Amino acid sequence: MNSIEVLSTGFFSTFQDRGRRGYRKFGVPLSGVMDAYSAGLANMLLNNSEDAPVIEITLQGSTLKFNCSTLISITGADMSPMINGKAVDRNKVIVVKAGDQLSFGKLISGCRSYLAIKGGFECEKILESYSYYPGIADNNILKAGMSIKIREQRHQNEIHASVKIDEDHLASIQIEVQRGPEFKWLSTHQQKTLFENDFKVSAKNNRMGYQVEGPIMKIENGFDMLTAITIPGTVQLTPLGNPIVLMRDCQTTGGYPRILQLTEKGINRLAQKKTNDPIRFQLI
Amino acid sequence: MKKFAVTYKPFGETALLIEWPSKIDEEILFDILSFQKEIESTLFEKIDETFNTYNSLAVFFNPEIISYEKLLESVKQLRKGEQIADPHSGNVWEIPVCYDPFFGIDLEAISKTKKIPIDELTELHLGNTYTVYFTGFLPGFLYLGGLSEKLFIPRKETLRSKILKGAVAIGGYQTGIYPQESPGGWNIIGNCPIPLFDASKNPPTRIHAGDKVKFVSISKEEYDLLKEKINSGDFVLNALSI
Numbered sequence: 001m002n003s004i005e006v007l008s009t010g011f012f013s014t015f016q017d018r019g020r021r022g023y024r025k026f027g028v029p030l031s032g033v034m035d036a037y038s039a040g041l042a043n044m045l046l047n048n049s050e051d052a053p054v055i056e057i058t059l060q061g062s063t064l065k066f067n068c069s070t071l072i073s074i075t076g077a078d079m080s081p082m083i084n085g086k087a088v089d090r091n092k093v094i095v096v097k098a099g100d101q102l103s104f105g106k107l108i109s110g111c112r113s114y115l116a117i118k119g120g121f122e123c124e125k126i127l128e129s130y131s132y133y134p135g136i137a138d139n140n141i142l143k144a145g146m147s148i149k150i151r152e153q154r155h156q157n158e159i160h161a162s163v164k165i166d167e168d169h170l171a172s173i174q175i176e177v178q179r180g181p182e183f184k185w186l187s188t189h190q191q192k193t194l195f196e197n198d199f200k201v202s203a204k205n206n207r208m209g210y211q212v213e214g215p216i217m218k219i220e221n222g223f224d225m226l227t228a229i230t231i232p233g234t235v236q237l238t239p240l241g242n243p244i245v246l247m248r249d250c251q252t253t254g255g256y257p258r259i260l261q262l263t264e265k266g267i268n269r270l271a272q273k274k275t276n277d278p279i280r281f282q283l284i
Numbered sequence: 285m286k287k288f289a290v291t292y293k294p295f296g297e298t299a300l301l302i303e304w305p306s307k308i309d310e311e312i313l314f315d316i317l318s319f320q321k322e323i324e325s326t327l328f329e330k331i332d333e334t335f336n337t338y339n340s341l342a343v344f345f346n347p348e349i350i351s352y353e354k355l356l357e358s359v360k361q362l363r364k365g366e367q368i369a370d371p372h373s374g375n376v377w378e379i380p381v382c383y384d385p386f387f388g389i390d391l392e393a394i395s396k397t398k399k400i401p402i403d404e405l406t407e408l409h410l411g412n413t414y415t416v417y418f419t420g421f422l423p424g425f426l427y428l429g430g431l432s433e434k435l436f437i438p439r440k441e442t443l444r445s446k447i448l449k450g451a452v453a454i455g456g457y458q459t460g461i462y463p464q465e466s467p468g469g470w471n472i473i474g475n476c477p478i479p480l481f482d483a484s485k486n487p488p489t490r491i492h493a494g495d496k497v498k499f500v501s502i503s504k505e506e507y508d509l510l511k512e513k514i515n516s517g518d519f520v521l522n523a524l525s526i
Contacts, residue, residue, distance in 0.1 A: 021332060021333065022332065022333045023488070024333060024335040024344075025333070025334075025335050025336075025418075025419060025492070025493070026419055026423060026424065026481070026487060026488050026489045027419040027420050027421065027422055027423045027424055027425050027463075027481075027489075028423045028488070029423075126483055126484070127483060127486060127488065128486075135423065135464050135483070136423065136483040137483070178294070178296070178297075181293060181295060181301060181303075225306075226306055226307075226308065226337070226338045226339055227337055227338065227420060227421075227427065228337055228340060229295070229301070229335060229337050229340055229342045231295065231296055231299065231342075233296055234296075251420065251421055251422070252335065252419075252420050252421075253337055253418070253420030253421055253427075261295065261296045262296075263296070263297055264297055
């Protein structure tokens with residue numbers, strides 16, 4: 001079977017698809033690609049199914065060696081992708097030949113790159129999803145020396161799909177939000193504060209959530225709330241007064257007031273922010 | 285069965301959130317579960333999934349299939365009608381727990397603070413039948429109601445970075461079992477050898493909201509034997525029915 005060899009993993013690279021839907025009642029997080037916009041683009045370029053797993057590469061790229069000729073696409077963050085040391089374009093179909101090496105250089109913009117391959121990667125499907133999640137799909141993470149199988153494909157003509165890219169996606173600091181279920185627990189002044197100030201992504205950011213720093217907003221007597229439903233994009237306010245934006249791997253329930261809810265577009269954009277990046281909540 | 289007043293609000297772009305009065309109450313739970321059944325059996329073709337907590341129910345939908353407004357209208361209509369779905373599963377699960385100090389690392393401290401002997405503490409924990417309100421926090425973590433007031437213990441001020449898989453614990457007015465190794469702030473009183481979540485099985489858990497749980501005390505020796513049986517695939521957890 002055709003395969004790819006992982007020479008180095010980079011910082012954190014996992015297999016992801018659109019998530020583990022339908023298992024909330026068992027306490028199973030949704031998971032799935034952090035930036036569904038960019039990941040969707042990567043599959044679309046290759047005419048793959050929307051549900052084909054992609055590799056999500058965080059902050060620093062992996063080095064991969066192809067053992068067959070195939071087509072790939074790279075979207076999302078700009079990590080200076082190269083084939084055999086020569087720069088290649090993002091957001092386009094790339095032809096690779098047996099023996100080619102894909103590597104990445106400097107992170108220019110964004111936080112997460114997506115690598116898709118014609119036909120899709122072969123990896124373990126657990127509870128109807130290929131998405132890596134510790135304790136559920138432990139094997140779906142890139143490790144140095146591993147060999148990734150590629151699904152059989154017929155060699156068709158090259159695909160020249162061209163896609164229009166939302167230029168604001170990586171550049172804009174605006175994060176689209178709606179009011180959360182406990183938005184009204186904030187004072188009028190706090191509500192204004194939330195939308196009129198920039199927040200900064202703290203070092204505590206990962207696939208589960210992004211803690212952001214900005215004006216402190218405490219809710220008086222607001223913490224006798226019962227454990228409630230949380231979903232990706234839910235913004236909780238901690239007892240210390242900092243917002244935490246829950247992301248794709250978030251727990252299914254939480255005990256803090258849910259002051260905002262990011263839209264799908266908002267989640268995709270935030271997924272491309274890294275430590276110290278500014279953001280601004282934009283109410284729609 | 286009592287029917288409570290509920291409120292409706294959108295939750296993100298793909299969920300309708302239905303909220304009941306904010307308290308932990310079995311009557312509320314069974315009203316939620318009955319309504320959940322009605323929604324699932326009537327609207328199954330239009331919705332993705334539903335999920336409840338103590339006082340809320342989220343109905344997840346795909347806006348390409350049904351709009352929020354249409355879903356809200358259908359759900360409100362359903363609520364107006366007679367609610368007949370029986371929310372009681374009738375399942376009672378007997379869960380073995382070893383309260384040996386080897387596992388029950390906080391029992392002594394609790395005993396000192398509460399001035400209740402350890403034997404009495406475990407008797408209190410064993411004496412009640414618990415109701416499963418929902419699963420959350422971790423895959424397979426059951427939120428259980430029905431803890432004796434004498435056992436209410438605040439969460440620990442500092443989080444333990446590692447709590448053993450199977451740890452039986454008390455946090456505030458709740459008791460639960462850690463289904464996997466995890467950091468946590470609850471007080472550990474014992475350990476349950478039975479795996480409560482298995483991602484290789486579908487469904488991965490067999491205990492659901494509305495079920496009842498009873499704890500049964502086992503010795504360290506029985507615990508080890510049971511563990512062996514489980515590891516060799518020789519153990520099946522069965523529910524008693526009432």
